[in-house]
Amino acid sequence: MTFPVVGMVGGGQLARMTHEAGIPLGIRFKLLSDTPQDSAAQVVNEVVIGDYRDLDTLREFARGCDVITFDHEHVPTEHLKALEADGIPVRPGPDALVHAQDKGVMRARLDAIGVPCPRHRIVRDPADVAAFAQEGDGFPVVLKTVRGGYDGKGVWVVDSVEEAAEPFRAGVPVLAEEKVDFVRELAANVVRSPHGQAVAYPVVESQQVKGVCDTVIAPAPGLDEDLALHAEEMALSIAKELGVVGHLAVELFQTRDGRVLVNELAMRPHNSGHWTMDGAITSQFANHVRAVLDLPLGDPRPRAKWTVMANVLGGDYPDMYSAYLHCMARDPQLKIHMYGKDVKPGRKVGHVNTYGDDLDDVLERARHAAGYLRGTITE
Amino acid sequence: MTFPVVGMVGGGQLARMTHEAGIPLGIRFKLLSDTPQDSAAQVVNEVVIGDYRDLDTLREFARGCDVITFDHEHVPTEHLKALEADGIPVRPGPDALVHAQDKGVMRARLDAIGVPCPRHRIVRDPADVAAFAQEGDGFPVVLKTVRGGYDGKGVWVVDSVEEAAEPFRAGVPVLAEEKVDFVRELAANVVRSPHGQAVAYPVVESQQVKGVCDTVIAPAPGLDEDLALHAEEMALSIAKELGVVGHLAVELFQTRDGRVLVNELAMRPHNSGHWTMDGAITSQFANHVRAVLDLPLGDPRPRAKWTVMANVLGGDYPDMYSAYLHCMARDPQLKIHMYGKDVKPGRKVGHVNTYGDDLDDVLERARHAAGYLRGTITE
Numbered sequence: 172m173t174f175p176v177v178g179m180v181g182g183g184q185l186a187r188m189t190h191e192a193g194i195p196l197g198i199r200f201k202l203l204s205d206t207p208q209d210s211a212a213q214v215v216n217e218v219v220i221g222d223y224r225d226l227d228t229l230r231e232f233a234r235g236c237d238v239i240t241f242d243h244e245h246v247p248t249e250h251l252k253a254l255e256a257d258g259i260p261v262r263p264g265p266d267a268l269v270h271a272q273d274k275g276v277m278r279a280r281l282d283a284i285g286v287p288c289p290r291h292r293i294v295r296d297p298a299d300v301a302a303f304a305q306e307g308d309g310f311p312v313v314l315k316t317v318r319g320g321y322d323g324k325g326v327w328v329v330d331s332v333e334e335a336a337e338p339f340r341a342g343v344p345v346l347a348e349e350k351v352d353f354v355r356e357l358a359a360n361v362v363r364s365p366h367g368q369a370v371a372y373p374v375v376e377s378q379q380v381k382g383v384c385d386t387v388i389a390p391a392p393g394l395d396e397d398l399a400l401h402a403e404e405m406a407l408s409i410a411k412e413l414g415v416v417g418h419l420a421v422e423l424f425q426t427r428d429g430r431v432l433v434n435e436l437a438m439r440p441h442n443s444g445h446w447t448m449d450g451a452i453t454s455q456f457a458n459h460v461r462a463v464l465d466l467p468l469g470d471p472r473p474r475a476k477w478t479v480m481a482n483v484l485g486g487d488y489p490d491m492y493s494a495y496l497h498c499m500a501r502d503p504q505l506k507i508h509m510y511g512k513d514v515k516p517g518r519k520v521g522h523v524n525t526y527g528d529d530l531d532d533v534l535e536r537a538r539h540a541a542g543y544l545r546g547t548i549t550e
Numbered sequence: 551m552t553f554p555v556v557g558m559v560g561g562g563q564l565a566r567m568t569h570e571a572g573i574p575l576g577i578r579f580k581l582l583s584d585t586p587q588d589s590a591a592q593v594v595n596e597v598v599i600g601d602y603r604d605l606d607t608l609r610e611f612a613r614g615c616d617v618i619t620f621d622h623e624h625v626p627t628e629h630l631k632a633l634e635a636d637g638i639p640v641r642p643g644p645d646a647l648v649h650a651q652d653k654g655v656m657r658a659r660l661d662a663i664g665v666p667c668p669r670h671r672i673v674r675d676p677a678d679v680a681a682f683a684q685e686g687d688g689f690p691v692v693l694k695t696v697r698g699g700y701d702g703k704g705v706w707v708v709d710s711v712e713e714a715a716e717p718f719r720a721g722v723p724v725l726a727e728e729k730v731d732f733v734r735e736l737a738a739n740v741v742r743s744p745h746g747q748a749v750a751y752p753v754v755e756s757q758q759v760k761g762v763c764d765t766v767i768a769p770a771p772g773l774d775e776d777l778a779l780h781a782e783e784m785a786l787s788i789a790k791e792l793g794v795v796g797h798l799a800v801e802l803f804q805t806r807d808g809r810v811l812v813n814e815l816a817m818r819p820h821n822s823g824h825w826t827m828d829g830a831i832t833s834q835f836a837n838h839v840r841a842v843l844d845l846p847l848g849d850p851r852p853r854a855k856w857t858v859m860a861n862v863l864g865g866d867y868p869d870m871y872s873a874y875l876h877c878m879a880r881d882p883q884l885k886i887h888m889y890g891k892d893v894k895p896g897r898k899v900g901h902v903n904t905y906g907d908d909l910d911d912v913l914e915r916a917r918h919a920a921g922y923l924r925g926t927i928t929e
Contacts, residue, residue, distance in 0.1 A: 173869050173871050174871055174888070174890070175871075187573065188573075188574075190573070190593075191570055191573045191574065194566065194567075194569070194570045194593050195567075195570065195827075195885070195886060195887040195888065196886065196888065197874075197886075197888025197889070197890055197900065199592065199890075200593070212595070213578065213595055214569075214573050214579070214594075214595050215593075215595055216591070216592055216593050216594055216595060216597070218595070448574075452882075452883050453882070461878070466874075466875060466878055467875060467878040467879035467882065468882065469878070469882050469883070470882040470883045474853065490552050492552050492553055492554075495576075495845075496845060496846060499840070499845055499846040499848070500846035503831075503832070503846065503847065503848050503849040504831050504848070504849045506574070507574060507575065507576075508574040509553070509574065509575065509576025510576070511553070511576055511578075521576065
């Protein structure tokens, strides 16, 4: 058989779940992981332990792979270009991926292709932040380092010029954005293949707690059909214009005046798409693998009227196994996804999916399980 | 975290799919495989290469496992008893498993607990076969070696005393059975945990071609509700009486006069349960893992009105990858499960699942994909 080898850089839970999705596809899956204890490294057969920032390590890893893809966006662009020059397909490629690595590049490109974003500008210093505030409705202003942020890290909401000093200390360029008056956050997830086939998942509502995704509801309840279609088309258009291959998550603000503005882009399977593992005909992970191999994509439509994903965060108690038994006994329909990670307070260690016809029931079951596993619910 | 380690003996596709189901459960999965090329050995992180017939190998493998379970029924009973004496939970245990290893023991036990079987008797030689035939409706008679058969191997349908010589050549005891006048074959699949919780999947129709499972339809079309319930209760009762832990497949004949008779038992995930991977709320593999760990079992109910599984057998052309692309493009809802095995004519190398509301459509899609992959359909 000539079934191909997919190499994935990064040993986190996204790689773990991509491997899981790759098993039925019959592909061989190779992993480059920081340590043998990483989430994906525990479950993959072919694991190379090494540093993705080292080009020689990447080159050695890429040997024998038919395509390289990613669990995260941190591989340096020049290394990806070197792999491409070696003849290894890198998907998404460096010219696309830079838009998920650098928020300044992303904003400039979205402006150029006419995609609506929050008002924004690269700022040089606190005085420049004050000027940016004055050009709009004043403070608060959102400041973001253009590179290296995730899950609320590298993001500040500042109320004054005094508070604006902190983000500049790292010496990384800083992007200022208006604080959008949004009613909720949405995500439009699409998958695109090298030959240009693309599929769109239904637009979901993403609820954040302290900058970390907490709950995702698929599809977004009560979302106007035209606005949903507009968001899906926007995500498909971004994928095409930026040359994305694989899964693209477009995180959106739904504004009080009925528009959607792009918040962030991620070019890999994404937390807002975890519901697809149990809630869609084809999961985001399976479609990501199919896309990077240029296989025909699978049907992205939902299997249930409502699917809810709730993240399981670490709590104060390190052993989740007894809580786990309780949750399984309480709800035999619950779909639990554990990542094999040590429990640390606030760390994402798993997620649960629930689905059904009654949104209140589906939400309650997901939230109860996630809260019980974390230890914030005890009955 | 104190998530447990499941050790599985045997590197075939059942272990591969059990590992896949174990990943979201967060358990560690250890494999004892004959070779590194075996289906499961390609995708599992912790693989021990060794011979399951060697007790020292089994003991070394079992060290650090919280439970031992099986991809096949071939581990010698005395080795399993030795592991149990070492304090390793073996699930299913040797006293249960012997009923899936030895058809003579199985028939005697089912007789004792009043489960209806085809008329049967252990026979000593061809003359004894002739006597057995005369006691009933004459030839044909089915002869089976009591140990070692699978997928039609070790089974003969003989029309005369002359033909009855062959099965005795291996020197293994031979079981004679009446050739049942059945209208179709069914399977009743159940899962049972050590503390006695049990779940029953809907009874399915299993269509065989040349002694090998070809297509499974879930649920069995047009099956009388009372008969379905009777079959489920029979399977649950067998699981309880025999002390089965894990998945039990009860293969059944549905007779022309409206009864069900037990054909075979398998105490592991089974081909007749592959449809559950995409068609049930909880798959047989996930429930097998939950059972052997004594975790609460998951909901076995179907997610679609009809689910069809079709086995992909090897054909004359060794490279399935281009056929694979065609099938994905033709049917974006198709669920393909490839086992990573080299293609040999007639060898099970994968299966496909389809589901939906219209049985004719669901059947056509599954059969087309399986036939196209094998090469018997070319358009």
